[in-house]
Amino acid sequence: MMRVTAARGESARAIRxxxxxxxxxxxxxHKRLAFETAxxxxxxxxxxxxxxxxxxxxxxxxxxxxxxxLRIARxxxxxxxxxxxxxxxxxxx
Numbered sequence: 001m002m003r004v005t006a007a008r009g010e011s012a013r014a015i016r017x018x019x020x021x022x023x024x025x026x027x028x029x030h031k032r033l034a035f036e037t038a039x040x041x042x043x044x045x046x047x048x049x050x051x052x053x054x055x056x057x058x059x060x061x062x063x064x065x066x067x068x069x070l071r072i073a074r075x076x077x078x079x080x081x082x083x084x085x086x087x088x089x090x091x092x093x
Contacts, residue, residue, distance in 0.1 A: 002014040002018050005017070015041065015048065018037060018044060039060060039075055058080065
């Protein structure tokens with residue numbers, strides 16, 4: 001939902017909402033959901049031209065690999081490698 005908000009030009013609002021969501025799921029120790037939320041946040045930050053996004057996605061890729069969340073690691077890498085304006089595909093082929 002927040003990716004849609006960001007796509008509509010409300011990146012700052014989307015980032016704030018995703019940051020709050022990430023803090024909540026991390027406090028509840030939901031690792032898979034935290035990874036998904038961090039992926040969305042990093043993607044929105046990168047598309048908005050905010051430098052924390054790249055760092056967040058790099059860290060996410062490494063941590064996801066180490067915990068064998070390989071789909072998340074792959075999607076983080078794709079988000080880092082994507083060209084500006086290209087949407088991140090969230091479904092597996």
